[in-house]
Amino acid sequence: MSNKINKKVCTISYGCQMSERDAETLTAISEKNGYARTENPEQADLIIINTCCVRESAENKIIGKIGQLKKLKEKKTQLKIAVAGCMIQQPGLLEKLQKKAPHVDIWTGTFDHHQFKDLLRTADQGGKASLVSEAACETTEVVPLAEKGKLQTNVNIMYGCDNYCAYCIVPYVRGRERSRPMDVILDEIRTLVENGCRDVTLLGQNVNSYGKKDGFAYDFSDLLTEIDKIKGLYRIRFMTSHPKDFSDKLIETVARGEHICEHFHLPFQAGSNQVLTTMNRGYTREYYLERIARILEIVPEARLTTDIIVGFPGETEEDFELTLDLVNTVPFNQAFTFMFSKRSGTAGALLQDQVPLDIKKNRLQRLMALQNSQSLSWRQKMIGNRYEILVEGPSKSDPKYLTGRTRGNEIVVFESREDLVGSLVSVTIRSANSWTLFGELSEP
């Protein structure tokens, strides 16, 4: 394979942080094999589409995108197109897509990153390559070259999921739960920090069950405590916490930690016990509220975020009102809200009582309106206070301003003449909308 650096790779990724992390791995492998990064698909010699299948809407968008690339390939015959990610792990879908999109050169699944270099070589030599393995039991991580100066990075601490929530396709396309050993994770983070990373997000579908199935002698809280000792790392975040495994030990570890951010992403999905039971979530509304109360007792400054699904099969208006009530009760800083999407192969797809689309849309709008006003009042309460901000770079809308994040992951925009990127500064909040805070640099 040619190592000339005049070829370019453009990666387009869909879906969650885990998917983003996969995209980063594939991009870094391409980079190591002669492709420089570009964000412009028109300039690329290799386009990687990293897919997601958690909801049907994303899947439709991706299929459309793959179709559009046909024209680009006709114009630029040397262009290589790779399709990766969890969408093609679904039974039967790969074959269908291969027929529909013969212009794609590489098909690669979520378990085959370690082979991507070989697939790329085949495509570079003019061949077609396809490798989509069905399942993985080991945790061989292809650690990408840590991009120099990249401040924020996602780090996988575990893969897959054993929870089988009735709506969710993840266990089917990402395999059974398996955790990476602590020493391997610590080594990866130390290397990232040497290359300029200051903020890591530890990723797992249920970080609170880290190591349990693999019989590790340490748990997620112990892992956090060790990561907190790494010199040069300013911030440690983690997601996702499943309420059913959420322990007091974890809350206490966050309270004690120096660099562990006081941010808990704790999806509740539905406010009604009847819906939670059908969803197979393994907790009740009362238990969830008790866990929130415990967080706020031990970490009063905690930031709380959540995921919510509306229109799960069988959800009545009364059930939905219990979801609204929960949002009214818990001071969520932000909520990611979704309409239930039927995923083939999951238990939820087989349930009778599907909620009509117009009702799902109406519930989503009501929920979003409520959460937006809660998010705004939460941010308005921050006005006048000072926060520690990790400066990320110039604001996209106006480069005269800098942008950064609080420990609670809120975005803050402020004016500065100095280049403060990568440093921790103190900013006083002056105004807010539902998504962004605007502030002024304060004296340390």
Ligand code: SAM
């Ligand atoms: N492991 C995480 C947890 O249990 O909270 C969630 C991972 S999932 C990729 C992210 C979110 O997508 C879920 O919390 C859920 O709200 C949403 N989601 C998953 N499957 C869905 C479906 N079929 N329809 C709508 N939303 C869905």
Ligand code: SF4
């Ligand atoms: Fe999906 Fe539930 Fe596993 Fe989260 S815990 S990935 S929602 S099955």
